[in-house]
Amino acid sequence: MLPTGEEAFCDAMEQAVPGCRPAVAALLALGKKATQAQAVVMGQHPGPEEGKLTVHIRDQVRAISAKTKDSILQSLERNGIAAPSRCRSGECGDCRTRLLSGEVFAPKAMEHRRQADHTYGDVHACCTFPLTDLEIDVPPAESC
Ligand code: FES
Incomplete structure (x- = not known):
């Protein structure tokens, strides 16, 4: 409506x-x-400033908080979850994370996902921001 x-x-x-x-x-x-x-x-999200981020990593599931002004990667790291990353600018794809549910935003200047990423619902956690509560599947940092 x-x-x-x-x-x-x-x-x-x-x-x-x-x-x-x-x-x-x-x-x-x-x-x-x-x-x-x-x-x-700009740090002026009109919705809630913080939401829930449900993280699947290896055989564990953790629920952490995620600030809408922080990238998914920043929220993972702030909560002590080691996730793969390298460039932190959206270009290398090392931080590729599967979005299981929720809505996100990636600034156009940092949007370098491939067609396969879009097909499988993968995001680059370093430059993707939550718009709602999210559920993600993160590859372990050691697998990179
Ligand atoms: S760390 Fe390189 S794309 Fe995210």
């Missing part, structure tokens, strides 16, 4: 260009996500 102002905008656009309502609504949603993502990077 769109907020009232966005509903009115979609209605106006639909009157001007019949049939465009779904596309306009989708563009508004994308804009909202971009704004949310920018807020994360």
